[in-house]
Amino acid sequence: MDTIGSYSQNRYPTHIGIIMDGNGRWAKQRSLPRSMGHFEGVKAAKRIVQAASELEIPYLTFYAFSTENWSRPSKEVDYLMNLFSTRLFSEINFYNSVGARILVRGNSSRFPSSVQNAIISTQDATSHNRHITVTLAINYGGQDEIVRSVNRWLSDRDCGGREFSAEDVMKHFDHPEIPTVDYIIRSGGERRISNFLLWESAYAELMFYDSLWPDWRKEHLVQACEEYANRIRRYGGVLDE
Numbered sequence: 001m002d003t004i005g006s007y008s009q010n011r012y013p014t015h016i017g018i019i020m021d022g023n024g025r026w027a028k029q030r031s032l033p034r035s036m037g038h039f040e041g042v043k044a045a046k047r048i049v050q051a052a053s054e055l056e057i058p059y060l061t062f063y064a065f066s067t068e069n070w071s072r073p074s075k076e077v078d079y080l081m082n083l084f085s086t087r088l089f090s091e092i093n094f095y096n097s098v099g100a101r102i103l104v105r106g107n108s109s110r111f112p113s114s115v116q117n118a119i120i121s122t123q124d125a126t127s128h129n130r131h132i133t134v135t136l137a138i139n140y141g142g143q144d145e146i147v148r149s150v151n152r153w154l155s156d157r158d159c160g161g162r163e164f165s166a167e168d169v170m171k172h173f174d175h176p177e178i179p180t181v182d183y184i185i186r187s188g189g190e191r192r193i194s195n196f197l198l199w200e201s202a203y204a205e206l207m208f209y210d211s212l213w214p215d216w217r218k219e220h221l222v223q224a225c226e227e228y229a230n231r232i233r234r235y236g237g238v239l240d241e
Contacts, residue, residue: 011229013182015059016052017197017204020045021188022212029212035079040214042087046094051218053098053132055225059178060134063196067107067141084138085114088122095122099131105174106140107148135178142198149173169199180204183228187213205231 020041027037045062052060065080088102095102104119111119119138149172153164170176180200184193189210193201207224 019186026212088118101129
């Protein structure tokens with residue numbers, strides 16, 4: 001699948017959101033601890049970033065840790081926090097090699113200082129890259145982002161009595177400069193979006209795959225993009241007949 005028709009590639013999505021599901025089941029199938037599934041999941045994410053860069057997809061958002069994931073066993077949460085604090089900044093050479101600017105969306109106030117520092121350092125160190133923007137949704141929930149956006153609007157608004165608008169919500173999101181998501185892909189067999197990019201995905205195409213996240217490689221992303229290229233997006237309208 002390395003040979004891609006120019007017609008279909010021109011219709012690839014601008015912004016892909018990925019729900020990386022199946023790390024724990026991947027590890028369980030191999031009688032490994034869940035932490036190994038997450039570790040392999042990081043490798044899969046790097047492969048997909050590399051592939052997206054090669055396919056010239058400008059925006060990629062990974063659902064890395066949801067606002068609901070704090071309810072997982074403390075040992076697993078601690079491992080993930082350590083993974084964020086140690087792996088984010090240590091991959092600077094990789095990010096630079098693919099021209100990736102790294103951003104993080106979500107409520108970072110609950111993170112330990114080591115994670116907060118890794119986020120700041122990584123965003124600063126990759127701010128010059130422009131080939132692809134990779135956003136990591138960490139302690140992220142679509143409902144939480146909308147609530148935080150409204151609270152920001154309430155705290156700094158000078159509305160002059162005007163009514164609250166959709167634009168007011170969007171411009172107070174974590175990264176309003178990033179375009180809304182075109183395509184949401186979920187691995188692992190589940191058929192739901194689990195509070196991911198709720199506002200931004202209003203007209204996103206959806207695709208669900210049974211393959212577990214640590215098994216993902218470039219061919220999976222190419223297959224998904226080819227599927228997207230064959231879809232017709234109407235945005236609530238009708239096509240001319």
